Amino acid sequence: MMMFNALLKKLMNRGDESKNVAKKRLKFALVYDKLEIKEDMLEDLQRDLIEVISRYFEIDRQQMSLDIERSEESSALIMNTPILAARHKKPQRNNARA
Amino acid sequence: MEGKVVVVTSGKGGVGKTTVTASLGAALALQGKRVAVVDMDIGLRNLDVIMGLENRIVFNVVDVVQGRCKLKQAMIKDRRINNLYLIPASQSDEKNVIQPENMKWLCNRLKKEFDFTLLDCPAGIEQGFKNSIEAADEAIVVCMPEISSVRDADRVIGLLYSRSITPKLVVNRIIPKMVERGDMLSHKDVVEVLSIDLIGLVEMDESVVVSSNTGLPIVMQKESKAGKAFMQIAMRMNGHPDLPVEDPMAPKSFWKKLGGKISRKNKVH
Numbered sequence: 001m002m003m004f005n006a007l008l009k010k011l012m013n014r015g016d017e018s019k020n021v022a023k024k025r026l027k028f029a030l031v032y033d034k035l036e037i038k039e040d041m042l043e044d045l046q047r048d049l050i051e052v053i054s055r056y057f058e059i060d061r062q063q064m065s066l067d068i069e070r071s072e073e074s075s076a077l078i079m080n081t082p083i084l085a086a087r088h089k090k091p092q093r094n095n096a097r098a
Numbered sequence: 099m100e101g102k103v104v105v106v107t108s109g110k111g112g113v114g115k116t117t118v119t120a121s122l123g124a125a126l127a128l129q130g131k132r133v134a135v136v137d138m139d140i141g142l143r144n145l146d147v148i149m150g151l152e153n154r155i156v157f158n159v160v161d162v163v164q165g166r167c168k169l170k171q172a173m174i175k176d177r178r179i180n181n182l183y184l185i186p187a188s189q190s191d192e193k194n195v196i197q198p199e200n201m202k203w204l205c206n207r208l209k210k211e212f213d214f215t216l217l218d219c220p221a222g223i224e225q226g227f228k229n230s231i232e233a234a235d236e237a238i239v240v241c242m243p244e245i246s247s248v249r250d251a252d253r254v255i256g257l258l259y260s261r262s263i264t265p266k267l268v269v270n271r272i273i274p275k276m277v278e279r280g281d282m283l284s285h286k287d288v289v290e291v292l293s294i295d296l297i298g299l300v301e302m303d304e305s306v307v308v309s310s311n312t313g314l315p316i317v318m319q320k321e322s323k324a325g326k327a328f329m330q331i332a333m334r335m336n337g338h339p340d341l342p343v344e345d346p347m348a349p350k351s352f353w354k355k356l357g358g359k360i361s362r363k364n365k366v367h
């Protein structure tokens with residue numbers, strides 16, 4: 001009887017084996033853990049972004065915000081910045097022709 | 099030629115670091131290597147009792163790095179196994195009495211004399227961990243097939259990578275019967291999740307407890323499954339990296355054996 005039950009369990013609910021639940025939870029946890037970043041990294045990123053964007057747009061640096069939004073399914077990097085004006089000159093690059 | 103310094107670590111506590119360090123130390127020495135094992139768990143030493151050397155301690159690793167004794171004086175020679183030495187931890191000091199530079203200095207000296215220096219790392223990722231990985235050339239990460247242990251292993255693996263060490267994995271305390279019925283992660287699941295190389299598997303084995311009771315190295319116990327597993331891991335560390343890892347098998351009952359035979363027959367037809 002025991003054997004039959006075990007067999008049935010194997011045939012019927014493969015996906016319900018508790019180790020599969022563990023594996024799924026684990027994979028999610030590891031991805032989620034790695035999204036956690038240090039506050040100073042976000043600050044560095046913000047500084048770098050301002051520098052790059054400023055080559056193309058005049059922006060209000062004080063109003064700019066940068067955040068990570070997490071939901072159960074996904075995470076997103078959300079940046080919000082008011083544009084004051086576009087810069088119409090081509091940005092200066094090292095290898096750009098004059 | 100200089101030897102290697104290998105740190106045994108896990109993040110999570112109680113998963114088998116000390117057992118692995120003691121057993122691999124003994125196994126490598128039995129295979130003819132010169133081995134030093136160092137207990138880095140300052141304040142909570144245990145490697146000495148697991149190796150059965152607890153009543154021979156005079157000096158410890160803190161005494162060595164603080165210059166209170168010579169390195170030789172703190173090394174306890176195992177009288178049952180040739181070329182195996184223990185440097186015990188101090189039981190009374192704080193973890194931060196040792197700094198990473200001290201460990202570099204110590205390990206550089208040990209490397210000149212020993213083929214393998216194994217460091218038994220404390221649980222966690224604080225000072226004791228940092229001291230241990232600072233001096234390491236290689237790492238063994240121990241984990242149990244269980245969700246919190248694997249998660250902590252992942253964290254530690256990340257920290258090792260950032261020090262340019264690519265660790266190898268030991269999955270400890272596997273219960274084949276539970277794996278078979280789908281109630282325990284298999285070593286393959288763990289390897290898939292952590293995506294690092296496996297260096298060995300150790301089953302949950304009563305003889306590990308017996309060996310810790312007596313202080314007799316598990317690799318010297320005939321018929322111990324765990325002992326055999328440790329001998330194989332030592333071989334893989336020691337010039338035979340391709341020695342295959344066998345799948346653990348649950349002991350089969352009569353009915354299961356019969357069932358297996360029948361299903362095999364069916365496959366043939």
Ligand SMILES: Nc1ncnc2c1ncn2[C@@H]1O[C@H](COP(=O)(O)OP(=O)(O)OP(=O)(O)O)[C@@H](O)[C@H]1O
Nearest residue numbers: 111112113114115116117221271300301302303306
């Ligand atoms: N394969 C095994 N089978 C049975 N018991 C085991 C096995 N491996 C370890 N143990 C037992 O698990 C317990 C913890 O092992 P151990 O002390 O080696 O872990 P640890 O990682 O060093 O712990 P800590 O983080 O506290 O230093 C011990 O009682 C040991 O005997």
Ligand SMILES: [Mg+2]
Nearest residue numbers: 115116139144
């Ligand atoms: Mg320990």
